[in-house]
Amino acid sequence: MTQTGSYLYAIAAPVGDDVLGGLRGVADEPVRAVRHRDLVAVVGTVDIGPDGPFGEEALAQNLSDAGWLAAVARAHHAVIDGVARAVPAAPLRLATIVADDDGVRDRLERWQDGLRRTLDEIAGHAEWSVKVHAPQPADPDTDPQPAAGAPGAGAAYLLRRKAVATARDDALARASAVAGQVHEELARHATDARRLAVQDQRLTGADTPMSLNGAYLVPVAGADAFVATVEELRERYPDCRFELAGPWPAYSFVTVEEP
Amino acid sequence: MTVAPVRPDGAQIALVDLLDRLLGAGVVLSGDIVISLAGVDLVEVRLRALIRSIRAEERR
Numbered sequence: 001m002t003q004t005g006s007y008l009y010a011i012a013a014p015v016g017d018d019v020l021g022g023l024r025g026v027a028d029e030p031v032r033a034v035r036h037r038d039l040v041a042v043v044g045t046v047d048i049g050p051d052g053p054f055g056e057e058a059l060a061q062n063l064s065d066a067g068w069l070a071a072v073a074r075a076h077h078a079v080i081d082g083v084a085r086a087v088p089a090a091p092l093r094l095a096t097i098v099a100d101d102d103g104v105r106d107r108l109e110r111w112q113d114g115l116r117r118t119l120d121e122i123a124g125h126a127e128w129s130v131k132v133h134a135p136q137p138a139d140p141d142t143d144p145q146p147a148a149g150a151p152g153a154g155a156a157y158l159l160r161r162k163a164v165a166t167a168r169d170d171a172l173a174r175a176s177a178v179a180g181q182v183h184e185e186l187a188r189h190a191t192d193a194r195r196l197a198v199q200d201q202r203l204t205g206a207d208t209p210m211s212l213n214g215a216y217l218v219p220v221a222g223a224d225a226f227v228a229t230v231e232e233l234r235e236r237y238p239d240c241r242f243e244l245a246g247p248w249p250a251y252s253f254v255t256v257e258e259p
Numbered sequence: 260m261t262v263a264p265v266r267p268d269g270a271q272i273a274l275v276d277l278l279d280r281l282l283g284a285g286v287v288l289s290g291d292i293v294i295s296l297a298g299v300d301l302v303e304v305r306l307r308a309l310i311r312s313i314r315a316e317e318r319r
Contacts, residue, residue, distance in 0.1 A: 045317065069278075070274055073277050073278055073281055074274075074277070076281060077272060077277055077281070091280075091281075094281040094282060098288065129276060168302065194311060195277075196279060199275060199279070203275055204275070213279075214294055223268060245273070245276065248280075251280035251281070
């Protein structure tokens with residue numbers, strides 16, 4: 001027996017079928033609007049039966065499949081992005097599924113004040129990401145090393161190890177200070193700003209640790225000025241590597257607390 | 260409510276950034292949700308290894 005649920009992508013201001021009509025969801029299903037007062041939930045119907053990909057057990061398994069997770073995350077994002085380009089939209093977390101559309105309307109009713117406030121805040125804005133990576137540690141190896149076994153070789157080795165550690169600590173301290181200054185400056189050019197947890201170096205594949213993973217809510221009209229500020233900061237701190245990305249839906253600025 | 264600001268096209272979002280946001284932020288619903296976010300939380304523990312393998316695939 002097929003059992004279905006309503007998969008939620010975003011809660012948005014009223015959005016036309018011309019926008020939703022071109023979008024496909026995580027199960028390649030068409031997406032539709034569930035309306036309640038002046039709010040719209042963008043949802044799709046997914047199979048949550050024991051044999052469906054979004055059934056409780058299957059979902060837990062599927063989410064730990066890298067390929068499946070990547071495809072679903074991309075599809076989830078594509079729907080939110082399509083909606084957010086047209087109207088203010090608050091994205092929902094991955095795999096938020098309620099029993100049916102009545103459950104969706106129930107949420108819209110209960111959270112309408114918080115949702116409206118959130119949509120008002122992000123209207124006319126987009127999220128930008130700025131990351132800063134630590135500089136390469138200075139190479140302390142300026143003195144020629146004595147040959148192994150020569151007098152003083154052991155002490156020289158220890159000194160060199162200490163110098164390497166110091167150079168690495170200096171680079172990290174510098175990166176941490178730059179991160180604070182960069183975030184402060186960018187926050188002044190943004191309506192809201194948030195420091196996300198830095199990403200593990202093994203995930204980023206970068207040569208040096210990340211010291212800033214900043215998210216910035218920037219008015220659409222101020223985007224050029226924001227990008228120009230990032231370029232200025234890049235020139236001011238040439239030893240640190242900057243990554244700028246966006247504009248994205250306002251993922252990091254839409255937390256709605258349960259009343 | 261303010262309506263209809265048009266947001267320009269964004270660049271492709273890196274998967275690691277997307278998962279950062281999709282699993283950690285966003286409006287969180289609870290209550291009579293059929294499939295709880297606990298499923299996602301369980302997965303987060305293993306996420307690092309996963310993302311690493313995703314990145315490896317992306318580089319290929």
